[in-house]
Amino acid sequence: MKSIVIIYNAAVEDVVMEALRGQVEKYTVFDRITGKGKNSVPHFGDNIWPATNKLLMAVVEENIVKKVKDALLPIKEDYKTEGLKLFVFPVEELI
Template identity: 30%
Template structure:
């Protein structure tokens, strides 16, 4: 039987990466994750394209976990959005199955 999981994707400015790791350790979540560096794109904040015009880059975490852990992670995202209102921090959750 497949385990019930959720997929949490967090896309954020490089500037707040250390804050995410600190919060994950403090709340004891996201022990297992995939980090994608150098993510480019445009969202509701300034574009992060890694070029001469928009030189910053984003990072991305992909985390598979149970619903309870995802709720803690969403709380961390909300806290960091309040602490850094001008930095882009996006979070998406979808269902997933382990096979």
């Protein structure tokens, strides 16, 4: 099993969730995540940089990871300045 963490601009949430439909059914979303990526403008949720991110975390079977990656790559390309990152980590134990 793998843990996936997807950080994305809140403005593209509908697009991201549609891409994950049928692949990731159980997840947790954290709202109002702030930060700055390599190629995106800052997302600080303030008057100067009002945008914020969301963080989606899920544990999935290994065969789902490639499907998620393939679904997110076109979004990352289409929304370069909004920002989207996928991180994948091994899951050693789940209780």
